[in-house]
Amino acid sequence: MLKKSVAGLVLLFVSSCASVEKYNAQLGTQYSAEALREDIDFTYKKFKKLQPNLYQYIPKERLDSKFDSLKKSISKPMDAKQFYNILTPVVSEIRQAHNSNEFPDRRFTKKERKILKKLSLDFYKLDVAYADDGLWVTRTGKYDSLLLGSQVVALGMETVPNLMKRYRRTFPDEGYNTTLKNKIIAKNFVGLYRKHEGFKDSVSVIFKKGDSLFAKHFKRYLKDSSGIKKAMIDSTKVSKVLKMTKAEKAAKKLKRKKQKKDNKKFGRVAGSDLYTRNFEFLDSTAQIGYLHIRSWNNGPFKKFYRETFAKLDSAKSKSLIIDLRNNTGGRLDEVHQLYGYLTDSEYVFVEPAKVKTRIPYVKDFYGPDSGILSVLSETIVLPFFSLHNLFKTKKKDGQLYFHYSFAKKAKPEPLNFKGKVYVLINGATFSASSILATKLHGSERATFVGEETGGAYNGTVAGQFKIISLPNSKIRYRVGLMQIETAHTQQPDGFGIRPDIEVSPTANDIRTDRDAVLEKTLELIENTPY
Structure with a gap:
């Protein structure tokens, strides 16, 4: 048994090393019309099997027709890129923006990536x-x-x-949204x-x-241009290297320690000087708080929100601006945590998620790029995740539902903010950000300023995903496995959260570094009695 396990691991390692070369070698391959039609059938079959609410934005008969017409249109061989360009627009007709894809292009080996x-x-x-x-x-x-x-x-x-x-054709809208x-x-x-x-x-x-x-x-x-810099130094000039004092060394160490602490608390955005989470007061009397969240998926967050709302409570602030522009989503647990600070009553954040499998968390195991460590760890936890999923998934009226912990009744945070809330939104306010915005809008807790959100009001297919690789062309699609919704809905279906005050930035705003949306919000606060 042990010999078989070791042999399996060795085989897995060898195959993973060779997979990049194998993938690159087949990029220019011309696939027969029959093989491409097989890939089309495979794609549609997987979406029908895995994705809940598949026909939310397009009737089944119409989507059937789209895939059938595509199959009939293929009369000659194509390479993967040519096939991608005609298949992806049809998949996009599903209009679920989480359904992403991988463009068939050259991959790099581990050695090449290192260089x-x-x-x-x-x-x-x-x-x-x-x-x-x-x-x-x-x-x-x-x-x-x-x-x-x-x-x-x-x-x-x-x-x-x-x-x-060209790029617009490579990924879907969310419903009928245009932003x-x-x-x-x-x-x-x-x-x-x-x-x-x-x-x-x-x-x-x-x-x-x-x-x-x-x-x-x-x-x-x-990146390391030290050799170039040395060559540029005038060899006739000798620079004296100043030795740092103990106090200077201590100050430098303290600054580095603080920087590391801030990076962890605020979530430093990789490759930039920006943080994922920022909070500040916009006035000298600390009556207007400004909370800017760039995403929900970077570092720990509980301490940041605890300290932020303690500041608001201590200052007895009257207004809080939450900036969700260009926040395309992330962890639902962070969004759930923040909402707990924005309500003063018990709440249920989301409804149980609609699913088409009893084991949604397990479905994304053993992906196309799973390495040895991933396979080992997934194999170890597989029995536990399977039991967990089976316990959490229940059927009601013929529909399977996964019961998130976020679908349970929760109590508000002790330092919940009781003042007025203003939320800044735009077309890139998506996924978890739209779920939060829907909850705040549906509970009439906030005023919205900006543009319609890119994420739909009536929920989104997200949470867990399955990567499918087509058998012949090897094109990959990401399929959403959970329909996540709040208790709030609007009609007509297929649109985002529309702002109470619509403000669309202009080119001149960008050229002059003017934030017209924030300016309008501050004007609104100034003219709103308390």
């Missing part, structure tokens, strides 16, 4: 925002700050409008460019500032 970590391309450090049908630079990292406020016109020989048009795609493309633009255009050593970008067009050529370079 790439030593290189950097400043183009990937740019942040852009969408306004007035264009993309505008909002952050540059440590790169040329003169680019701030510039419009991104073209990359290489392709214009930004053409790139955005999601442009905001998500802007938020992930450099990542989408890398995903769809492939690995590049350099990128040429045309920018526009005012009436002037100019080009920047970004080239990959070594």
Whole structure:
């Protein structure tokens, strides 16, 4: 038995090492029409088997017709990329934005990834925002700050409008929402460019500032440029190295310790100087608190919220602004925790999740890229997770429901905030952020300012996912396994949380570093009696 186990592990290790080379070798393969039709059937069969509320936004007959028409349209062989470009728009008709995909492109071996970590391309450090049908630079990292406020016109020989048009076809809307795609493309633009255009050593970008067009050529370079710096030093000049005093060493150590502590508490965003969670008072009298949450999936959070609401309670603040713009989601337990500070009565945060399997947590085990350690750990915990899932999943009126702990009645936090709450939203307010926004809207706890959320009001298919790999083309899709909803609904179905006060940022706002949504909220607070 032991020999068989060891042999199995060795075989798994060898196959995982060879999988990258095998995958890359088949990228240019021309697949027969029969093989591609087989992949289409496989895709639809898996979605029907795994995803709850599959026909929420499109009737079954219409989706059947879409897949059938696609099969009939294939008359000649295609490679994986060509097939991806016609299959993905059909999968997107399901209109569940969590259903992502993997673009069939070259993968890198462990050795290659190690080398790439030593290189950097400043183009990937740019942040852009969408306004007035264009993309505008909002952050540059440590790169040329003169680019701030510039419009991104073209990359290489392709214009930004053409790139955005192509990228919109590669992922779905959430229901019938129209604010999601442009905001998500802007938020992930450099990542989408890398995903769809492939690995590049350099990128040429045309920018526009005012009436002037100019080009920047970004080239990959070594992160550790100490050797270059040494070569640039004038050898005729000798610099004296100053020795630090004990007090200076102690201060430096203390600063480093504080930085580490802050990084943990506030959740430092990798590769930037930003934190996931920030809180500050916006006025000298501490009557207006501003809580900015960029995501729900970075580091511990309980201490941060405990300290934040203690400050609000101590100052007897009257207003709290919660900024959920560009927060595309994350952990439901953090969102649940925050809501406990925003209500003064018992509550049920979400309803039991609709599922199509009794073991939703186990369904994502043994994924296509599971390594040896993943397989070992998943095998060890498999019996426990299976029992847990079976115990938590119940059938009612022919529908399976997974009973989250968040679907139980909960008590408000002792330091719950009793003042007025204002929530800032936009098209990239999605997933867990939309669930929180729906709960606050449905309980009439907050005033919303900005744009319609990208996430749907009536719930979303998320929670747990299954990665499926098509048998022939090896294209991958991520299938949502749980329909997560609050008790609140709206009609018509398929739209997000609409703001009470609609404010859409303009290109001029970005160029002048003006936050029109926050300004409007402060104006609203100033004119609201208490």
